[in-house]
Structures are given as C-alpha cells and as structure tokens.
Amino acid sequence: MKLNCYRHSLWKIQLCWSSAGRTVPMENSSLRYEKLAGELAGLISGGVLQHGDRLPSVRRLAQEKRLSVSTVVQALRQLEDRGLVEARPQSGYFVRRPLAGRAAPQARPTPEAPMPVDISQRLVRVLQSGMRPGVAPLAAALPANELLPLAMLNRLYGSVARRYPTALNGGSHVHMDEPALVRQLVRRSLAWGGPLAAEEFVITNGCTEALNLCLRAVTQPGDTVAVESPAYYLMLQLLESLGLRALEIPTDPRSGMSIEALDLATRQGSIAACLLVSNGSNPLGCVMPDDNKRRLATLLAARNVPLIEDDIYGDLHFGERRPWPVKAFDTAGNVMLCASFSKSLSPALRVGFVAAGRYRARLALQKTIISGGTNPLTQMVLAEYLESGAYGRHLRGLRRSYERQVEAMRAAIARHFPEETRITRPEGGYVLWVELPDDLDATALYERAIAECVAYVPGELFSASGMYRNCLRLNCGNPHTPEIEDAVRRLGEVFRAVKA
Numbered sequence: 392m393k394l395n396c397y398r399h400s401l402w403k404i405q406l407c408w409s410s411a412g413r414t415v416p417m418e419n420s421s422l423r424y425e426k427l428a429g430e431l432a433g434l435i436s437g438g439v440l441q442h443g444d445r446l447p448s449v450r451r452l453a454q455e456k457r458l459s460v461s462t463v464v465q466a467l468r469q470l471e472d473r474g475l476v477e478a479r480p481q482s483g484y485f486v487r488r489p490l491a492g493r494a495a496p497q498a499r500p501t502p503e504a505p506m507p508v509d510i511s512q513r514l515v516r517v518l519q520s521g522m523r524p525g526v527a528p529l530a531a532a533l534p535a536n537e538l539l540p541l542a543m544l545n546r547l548y549g550s551v552a553r554r555y556p557t558a559l560n561g562g563s564h565v566h567m568d569e570p571a572l573v574r575q576l577v578r579r580s581l582a583w584g585g586p587l588a589a590e591e592f593v594i595t596n597g598c599t600e601a602l603n604l605c606l607r608a609v610t611q612p613g614d615t616v617a618v619e620s621p622a623y624y625l626m627l628q629l630l631e632s633l634g635l636r637a638l639e640i641p642t643d644p645r646s647g648m649s650i651e652a653l654d655l656a657t658r659q660g661s662i663a664a665c666l667l668v669s670n671g672s673n674p675l676g677c678v679m680p681d682d683n684k685r686r687l688a689t690l691l692a693a694r695n696v697p698l699i700e701d702d703i704y705g706d707l708h709f710g711e712r713r714p715w716p717v718k719a720f721d722t723a724g725n726v727m728l729c730a731s732f733s734k735s736l737s738p739a740l741r742v743g744f745v746a747a748g749r750y751r752a753r754l755a756l757q758k759t760i761i762s763g764g765t766n767p768l769t770q771m772v773l774a775e776y777l778e779s780g781a782y783g784r785h786l787r788g789l790r791r792s793y794e795r796q797v798e799a800m801r802a803a804i805a806r807h808f809p810e811e812t813r814i815t816r817p818e819g820g821y822v823l824w825v826e827l828p829d830d831l832d833a834t835a836l837y838e839r840a841i842a843e844c845v846a847y848v849p850g851e852l853f854s855a856s857g858m859y860r861n862c863l864r865l866n867c868g869n870p871h872t873p874e875i876e877d878a879v880r881r882l883g884e885v886f887r888a889v890k891a
Contacts, residue, residue, distance in 0.1 A: 423458055425791060427466040435475050435486055446476060446484040473795060474802020487802075496675075496813045496826040496862070501639035501652075505615040508631035508855045514624055514848075517837065521846030527878030530846035532673065532734075532822050534868040538792055539737050540776075540785050547772045558768045567755075567764035568594045571774035576744060579777065583705070583728075584719025591746040593755050594765045598703050598743040601729035603629055604761070605699040605745060606664065608727075608753040610635055614663035617656055619648050621824070621853035621862070623673040623701070626666055630855075637855035638662065644815050644824065647672060647679035650686050657694050664697045670714045671704025674824040674853055674864040676797075676817020678714045685720040692723040697750065702730045706786055708819040709794045724749035732773065734820070735789060736782075742769050792870070793821040799871035800879065807883030809890050821867040824850075831886055833863040843881040 434440045447455070452463045467484050470476040476484045521530030552558065573592050580587040595601040602625075610616065612634030618626060620639035630637050638656055641649045648667055656662060669679040669687075679687070691698050702716045718728040727750055731743030742765060747754045776782060800823055801814050813826040827833060834849040850862025869875060 424462045424465040424469065427452070427456060427458065427463065428469045431466065431470060432473070432475055435470075440486050442486050444486045445482070446486070448483055469795060473798030474805065475798075496644050496815060496824060501620045501641050501856070501858070505636035505638040508627045508635070508637050510624060510852050510855070511628050511631055514628065514852050517846075517848055517852065520841050521848075523841075525844050526841065527845045527875065528869060529865045529875075529878060529882075530848050532820075532864075532866050532868060533738060534734060534821065535870060537870070538789060538868075539735075540781065541737060543781065544737060544740075544772065544776065547775055548768070551768060551771050551775060555768075555771060558771060567758065568592060569767055569770035569774060571778075572742075572770045575774050575777040576746075580746070582713045583702075584715040587718075587728075587746045591748060591751055593745045593747055593751065593758055594770060595729075595731075595743040595745060595758065596762055596765050597733060597741045598701060598729055598731035599625060599629075600758075600762065601731070601743045601745045602626065602666070602699060602701060603633075604754050604757045605697075605727045605729060605747070605750070606630070606633055606635065606666070607757045607761075608747075608750050609697040609699075610663045615661055617653060617662050617665040617696075618855075619667050619672060619675075621674055621850065621859055622666075622855075623668060624848070624852045626701070627853075627855055630666075635663075639855060639858075642672070642675065643677070644675045645677055646683060647675075647677050648683075648687070650683055650690065653687070654690060657690070657696055660694070662694075662696050664699055665691055666699045666701075668701045668704065669717050670702055671707055671817065671819030673704065673820065674815075674822050674848075676815050676820050676822060676824065678708065678710075678818040679717075681715065681720075684715070684717045688717050688720040688722075688726060692721065692725040695725075698726045700726055700728050702728055703734055704820040705730065706735055707790055707793055707821070709790065710818065714819075718746060718748075721748065727754070735786060736773075736776070740769055740773065741766070742773050793867070796867045796869065796871050797821055797823060800865060800867045800875075803871070803876055803879040804865075804883070807880045807887075809883075809886055812886075823865045823867055825863050825865060826850075827861045827863070827886060828890065829861055831889055832860050834860050836885055836889065839885045840882055843885060845878045845882045845885075847882070 449463050453460045477487045478484050518531055573589050577586055577589050615636045615638050617638045617640050619642040640652050700717050708714055718726045728746040732740055797817055804814055809828055811828040815824040834851050837849055847863045847865055850859030851857045
C-alpha cells in the first residue's frame with residue numbers, strides 16, 4: 392500500500408495518509424469522524440500542530456482521507472467543542488491557544504493525624520440549593536437523561552414483568568443475588584483483569600450501599616480509614632455516619648494516591664482500611680498507573696489492611712482500553728471492588744455490586760441485616776440489558792459524549808475564569824476539579840454563585856480537615872449547551888469580581 396505524504400510550510404505539519412486508490416472498507420460515519428478528530432487531536436497534543444497553525448481545508452481533508460465533507464466538518468466541530476481548534480470566518484480552522492497557563496492542580500500536604508468527619512449538613516445544603524429550579528446543574532455529578540438508554544430500560548421492565556409475573560412475590564434475605572446478573576458481571580469482569588469468581592459477588596442497592604457494607608464489614612467505630620485527598624464527599628459522609636476517622640493521603644491529579652505516603656501511614660498498624668477510587672477518581676478524574684495499583688495491592692495485603700475500591704467510573708474511561716482496577720492485581724482476596732450502573736445507565740436503577748474477595752461472608756451478613764435482597768425485577772432487567780450487547784454499544788457513545796463535555800467545560804473555564812486558575816485533565820468520568828487563585832474562597836463565594844443561578848461543590852467538602860477552600864468541583868454530565876456556557880461565564884464573573 393502506497394503512502395502519499397505532503398508538507399505545507401504554513402501548517403508546519405507532515406501528514407501521511409493511506410491512498411493508492413484501493414477500496415477502503417466502509418465504517419460507521421460516527422466512527423469515521425471520531426477517528427479523524429482523534430488523529431488531529433493527537434497532532435495537536437504532540438505539538439506537531441501548534442497554536443495559530445491553520446489546519447488543512449475541509450475540502451483537502453475530505454480528499455486526502457477519502458471522507459465526505461460533512462464527516463470532516465463533524466470532526467472539526469468536535470475539536471472545536473473540545474476547545475482544541477477555532478473557526479475563523481473566511482479563513483478556515485486554526486489551533487486554539489492551549490490551556491497551558493491553565494496548569495493542573497498539584498497534590499498538597501495533608502494532615503498527619505486522622506480527623507473526625509463533619510461535612511454532612513453543609514453538603515446537604517449545597518446539593519439542595521444546586522437542585523433549585525433555574526439553577527445551572529454544575530454541582531451534583533448526575534448525567535443528563537438524554538445521554539441514557541431510558542426508553543430501552545423502560546421497555547425491558549415491561550417485558551420482564553410480563554414474562555416473570557411472580558418476580559416481586561415475597562422477598563428473600565437468603566437468596567439475594569439473581570444468578571443471571573451475577574453471570575453477566577462475571578463475563579464483564581474479563582475486562583477488569585478477571586474473570587472474577589461468581590461466589591465473590593454481592594448485589595447491592597447502588598454503589599453507596601456497597602461501600603457502606605464494606606466499611607461495616609471491616610471496621611469498628613473509632614477506627615481510622617485512609618482516604619484520598621481530595622476524597623469523594625460521599626465517602627467522607629459514610630465515615631462520618633459510622634463514627635470513623637479519616638486519614639487524608641496526598642493524591643496527585645495525574646497518578647492518584649501517593650503509595651509512599653500510604654506506606655508511611657500503614658507502618659504502625661493503626662489503619663483499619665483504605666478507601667479510594669483508582670479509575671476516574673472523583674473529583675480529580677485521574678487513573679492510577681498499573682504499576683502503582685500493583686504496588687498498592689501488594690502493600691496493603693502484606694499489612695492486612697483491606698482495600699475498598701470504588702470503580703464506578705471504570706467503564707467511563709477516555710483511553711483506548713478499559714483500565715484495570717486494583718482488584719486485578721490482588722492475589723490475596725484483600726480488595727473489595729464496588730461499582731454500580733448509576734453513572735452509565737440511570738441513577739434510578741439503584742443496582743450495584745461488590746466483588747468482596749475473602750470478606751464476602753462478612754459483607755453478605757451485613758447486607759442481610761441492613762436491607763435484604765436488592766429488587767429482583769431490576770436485577771433481571773439489568774441482566775437482560777447486559778446480555779443483549781446493548782451496554783457495550785451504549786458505552787462507546789457515552790464515553791465520547793462525556794469526554795467532549797469535559798473538554799468543552801475546560802475550554803469554557805479557560806475563557807471565563809481568572810487567569811491563574813488551574814484545571815484537571817480527567818482520564819475518565821465527567822467531573823472537573825478547579826483550583827482558583829489562592830486568595831479566593833470558593834466556600835465563601837458559594838452564595839454569590841447561587842444568586843447568579845449557578846451551583847458547584849466547594850472544595851472543602853472533599854476534605855475531612857477542611858482543605859481546598861480555593862477549589863471547587865464542576866459537573867460535566869450535561870451536553871455543553873449555550874446555557875451551560877453562559878452559566879460558566881456568570882460563575883467566572885463572580886470569581887473575577889473578587890480579583891478585580
């Protein structure tokens with residue numbers, strides 16, 4: 392196969408694309424424009440195309456890539472949504488100024504002593520105010536309904552209910568897990584470094600219950616749990632509700648929890664458990680490298696410290712392959728892997744699971760005592776949806792949507808927030824962690840933002856010790872509409888007014 396290459400001095404770019412007149416297999420149009428967008432994005436991130444460079448014209452791209460003009464335009468619009476290129480009237484598309492200046496936040500020193508947790512009341516007020524009518528939905532990490540397969544799930548509910556009319560008869564505190572759903576989870580675990588054993592699984596009422604059961608199974612009130620810093624506020628709420636203390640471990644926005652700091656913290660045997668999100672960490676969005684996951688699993692197993700791993704964002708990665716959880720590197724049954732389908736299918740399903748390793752019996756006992764079996768009808772619906780293959784197809788589109796929305800939000804923040812603002816670059820999920828200049832207090836400014844009908848979650852709610860007052864988390868679960876853009880602009884004006 393011949394390769395035709397060309398170089399244009401104005402573009403500072405050399406592109407090598409396949410031609411030679413051979414027949415090119417037809418692909419789905421969405422995959423073709425996604426592929427082109429990915430190639431151009433790679434050239435930009437690699438520095439081959441730099442700020443101010445003009446991209447090849449739409450017509451030339453269409454000719455060179457054997458694509459339709461509309462497919463090329465779709466690809467360029469996607470890059471525009473992600474803040475990588477900009478259209479100039481009568482001139483074409485140009486590479487935007489990078490969000491450099493907008494550096495990623497840095498890991499911060501954390502308190503050396505475990506802290507009691509006291510955030511629930513403040514968090515409830517923040518989340519309630521963020522749900523008021525007319526307030527832009529940038530606080531709670533919820534996906535937009537239009538991104539979810541709700542119609543198909545509703546049809547499945549009707550179909551399953553007709554075929555299994557006795558599914559809701561009675562209830563069970565003994566046989567709680569639908570075999571069909573467990574079978575599908577075992578099959579899916581092949582992508583998690585598995586397969587995991589069916590006997591490990593406990594079906595739960597969402598990921599929150601899964602985490603709660605794990606904590607109850609391995610801790611007692613007054614114990615200390617090692618957590619990321621910043622940590623997902625719901626995890627801190629669980630610690631608070633169970634009378635547990637949090638030891639914050641420094642967490643890097645690119646590589647996750649510091650293994651070195653965790654090593655020091657666990658040497659004295661005072662840590663009862665470790666709780667983290669290794670893939671698409673909330674709020675940082677980082678994916679821990681495999682080598683760190685392996686070291687983490689080995690370290691905690693050697694010191695008999697159970698690891699409770701929340702992998703709810705694992706399926707929502709932005710990379711080419713799904714990242715393995717720490718569970719994949721666990722040879723001692725020491726990791727309890729928790730997840731649900733709330734972020735990918737519907738928060739209302741309330742179906743999650745734990746692959747509990749050697750703690751399965753303890754965890755199942757806690758599940759029996761606290762809530763009994765999870766809704767069997769919903770378990771059957773989810774099992775049929777997974778078996779149909781629809782979930783894999785849905786995830787491919789959903790991941791692209793979330794990635795576009797995150798990039799569009801990053802670009803909007805770069806346009807509207809104070810110059811010194813730092814922004815994470817997530818590798819999965821749909822939240823952004825934003826670090827404002829040091830002299831801005833996101834907690835103190837929250838009421839001003841609500842007055843402008845914009846919500847967010849102040850950074851101090853992600854810390855047991857009240858750190859990160861100049862930080863905030865934004866939800867990117869909604870398509871980046873003009874209304875969302877305007878909300879980010881108004882929020883930026885609130886912060887800029889204090890800086891002025």
